[in-house]
Amino acid sequence: MTSSTPTTVTAVAPGRVNLIGEHTDYNHGLCLPYAIPLACTATLTVRDDRGLTIASDKGEPWSGSLDDVEARVVTGWPSYVAGVIWALGQDGWQVPGLDISISSTIPLGGGLSSSAALECAVAVGLAGLLGQDLDRASRLHLAEACRRAETEYVGAPTGGMDQLASLLGAADHAVFIDFADAAPVTDLVRVAFSAADLTIVVTDTGVRHSLADGDGGYAQRREQCEAAAAALGVASLRDAGIDDLGALSDPVLLARARHVVSENARVVETVAALEEDRWADAGTLLTASHTSLRDDFAVSCPELDVSVAAAVDAGALGARMTGGGFGGCTIALVRRDEAPQVTAAIDAAYTARGWSTPRQHELAPSAGADLIPGDSAPE
């Protein structure tokens, strides 16, 4: 540490909503997430030894040392923090002993990327402590380090969309991501819903999933996609066209591949619709995505389906599950003055089935992860 590096920094990193492009990232495909105004905040304070403590408003505190991180003995939620320290250490960063304090407004396991936000808040905090830039190239590097933390350290085989959304998001914009190559290509797409008197209603079904240790559905979908690509003789489903899929004799692999190939096409069509203010077309594409995720990819559940159907019946331009599925949240694209009737219709549909009413928010595209200025104390 030099005399100009801070000893304490606070970083904030948002969760995300995925507008469209679901289960495409690990298939070298396309997606269109945006950062939301719910976020994880991490305060990192340098210690003068190799100790590491992690406290959170959501779980039991953890204490140990950097040696535990390297020995890979950290488990549970602190492993997301340890994984980031490990990944950046592998990249040559000299991470000091730290006291880390975490708080989050993102519902845990609710499909809004609470884990990616935790990873990104810690990564941005470490960048601040170590005097690293937070330019675009650095953010791409941090996103990749956080993805490695999650897949190689925590053991959740996720695809990289969530970290890029958290680190690259911007107000009134979605992040178009193309995973064709190992280094993803990204572009901001303006989605000024509020200027068009539209809003996105996010409904949290309350059904919880875990990508790391749940019923294995996420990992199984990945394997099925890889098996379908292998059967078609392509490197990934990104390289398959809809007309190629007849060569798949296994009906399950055919359905999984049909979702991925058609979803990539829907992302392209949605970007065009949003850029041309064709909101009704964008809504239709969102609902088509849900149908494909429900019927072909089989990652929906009754609570997600009921929320989507109730929203569309009540006048939403379109609606779909967002995130990995098996629970979590839906999004609905809604005219702002119709938002109350849409949220009421979803509540009524849940009540009619004897389910507790879901939490609903209007979440606009918001800023990406950053340091909170003025919070650091020079050494």
Ligand code: GLA
């Ligand atoms: C989770 C994963 C992402 C992505 C989505 C599905 O959110 O973390 O990488 O695969 O599921 O689109």
